[in-house]
Amino acid sequence: MGLLRFPSSAPVVAAASLALLVTGCTSTRSGGSDTATASGGTISIGLVTKTNSNPYFVELRQAAQAEADAKGAQLVALAGKFDGDNQGQVDAINNLVTQGVQGILITPSNSSGVLSAIKSARAKGVLVIALDTATDPASAVDATFATDNEAAGVKEGSYVKAALKDASPAVVLLDGTPGSSVSDLRHKGFLAGFGVTGGAAEIKGTAVTNGDQTKAQTAMENLYQRDRDINAVYTINEPAAAGAAQALSGKTGIVIASIDGSCTGVRDVRSGKFAATVMQFPKKMARDGVDAVVTHVRKGTKPSGFVDTGSQLITDKPVSGLDSQDTSWGLKNCWG
Numbered sequence: 001m002g003l004l005r006f007p008s009s010a011p012v013v014a015a016a017s018l019a020l021l022v023t024g025c026t027s028t029r030s031g032g033s034d035t036a037t038a039s040g041g042t043i044s045i046g047l048v049t050k051t052n053s054n055p056y057f058v059e060l061r062q063a064a065q066a067e068a069d070a071k072g073a074q075l076v077a078l079a080g081k082f083d084g085d086n087q088g089q090v091d092a093i094n095n096l097v098t099q100g101v102q103g104i105l106i107t108p109s110n111s112s113g114v115l116s117a118i119k120s121a122r123a124k125g126v127l128v129i130a131l132d133t134a135t136d137p138a139s140a141v142d143a144t145f146a147t148d149n150e151a152a153g154v155k156e157g158s159y160v161k162a163a164l165k166d167a168s169p170a171v172v173l174l175d176g177t178p179g180s181s182v183s184d185l186r187h188k189g190f191l192a193g194f195g196v197t198g199g200a201a202e203i204k205g206t207a208v209t210n211g212d213q214t215k216a217q218t219a220m221e222n223l224y225q226r227d228r229d230i231n232a233v234y235t236i237n238e239p240a241a242a243g244a245a246q247a248l249s250g251k252t253g254i255v256i257a258s259i260d261g262s263c264t265g266v267r268d269v270r271s272g273k274f275a276a277t278v279m280q281f282p283k284k285m286a287r288d289g290v291d292a293v294v295t296h297v298r299k300g301t302k303p304s305g306f307v308d309t310g311s312q313l314i315t316d317k318p319v320s321g322l323d324s325q326d327t328s329w330g331l332k333n334c335w336g
Contacts, residue, residue: 043073043297045290046096046104048089052079055262055336056282057107060131063286064105071294076101084177086113093117096126103127103293105286111136111181127296129303131285133182143303145288147280149182149259152311153189155278155322156257160232161194162319163255163275169194169202170229174219174244176211176236183211183236186259190234204230209240216243230254238265238277245273259311266314266330276315276324282335284309 047064049057061077068075076099078092086109094117096104104126108114111134118128118140130144138144161169171194176183196202204227207219216235220243224230233248233256235241241258245268248254258265261279269277292303313322314330325333 043071043103043294044099044101045073045075045293046092046099046101047075047077047286048092048096048104048106049077049079050083050089050107050109051081051085054083056260059335060107060282060286063283064290067287067290071290073290073294075290080109084109086110089114090117093121097121097124101126102297103129105129105131105289105293106141107132108135115140127293127302129289129292131289132282134306136181138306143292143305143307145285145292145303145307145309147285147311148306148308149185150189150192151308152259152278152280153186153191154193155189155311155313156186156234156259156276157190157193157195158322159193159276159313159315159319159324160190160234160255160257162322163257163317164232167231167253169196169232170204170227171196171202171232171234172204172220172223172227172230173206174209174216174233174235174240175206176209176240178208186236187234194232194234209236209243211237211240213239213243213246216240217247218243220244220247224248224251233257233274235259235274238262238268241265241274241277242268261312261314261330261334262336263331263334264336266327266334269314269330270316270327275317276313277330279312279314279330279334281309281311281333 045068049061051057065075080088089109104121122128128141130141132146134144135141175187205223209216209219231254233244235244235258238258238260241256244256256274257276258274259278261277265277268274295301313324315324316326318324
């Protein structure tokens, strides 16, 4: 759900004609030529992210651009105007097919909202790979390169439970967006790692935050007013964790953890705002996606299924039995 430091060897020019054709999205285009063929010509790859402004997707896009440049491919990057701009992503996919791309990498805003456009693209021979967020069903795309969000949630839950030591758990859950597969999987994984079910007495409250810091702060303030015994906080992402930390400023004995791995989040762990985060690797998703399209065009090899791009627990307060890296490692490997 969150990118810079990727130099581009090819000039970046404004795709004015592309923007005119796509009313619901923004675009950039660079590298290669306008003609892409499988036999000696420039390979053309489309990238459709949820937004152009979220640092996570900026990082992903820049990594894809750097890899495309390295492989001599052309990248056409489009994005929705806002997180949840499903129609913008549909328009982007249709436009990329018209542009003649051979592969499309997409981070779907809605796991089922772009299926018709994806089906149409694949019917025309375009390889489609989901990045970061799986489609529903997963078989709607040729392959998915993403964080195993349930596994990341397990790491978060396992850490929080272990960090409580002998204290009786009193946990609150600051969730993301209702219906989001990422939010649902992280929530499910956290409960499994923590060792409770959804209706357990240890859970003292839940709130929808949409991953927004301000909403999370307000929700945490309200939940803490209702129960001053809260000592553990699950958060969907690092902005939500920062909001919870602000709401609980000055309180002691409360373990807050999260998932993302942004440089801001790692610095928040280092400063003690929250205890741990689980890092994901958007740059790897992007690089692997570009490589898969290039390999498919050049060699005919098609990727399939779910490819886990990994996650890593980051904390300066390690607990026995859980693999973790400290914030020094985290700052060398973070995004944003």
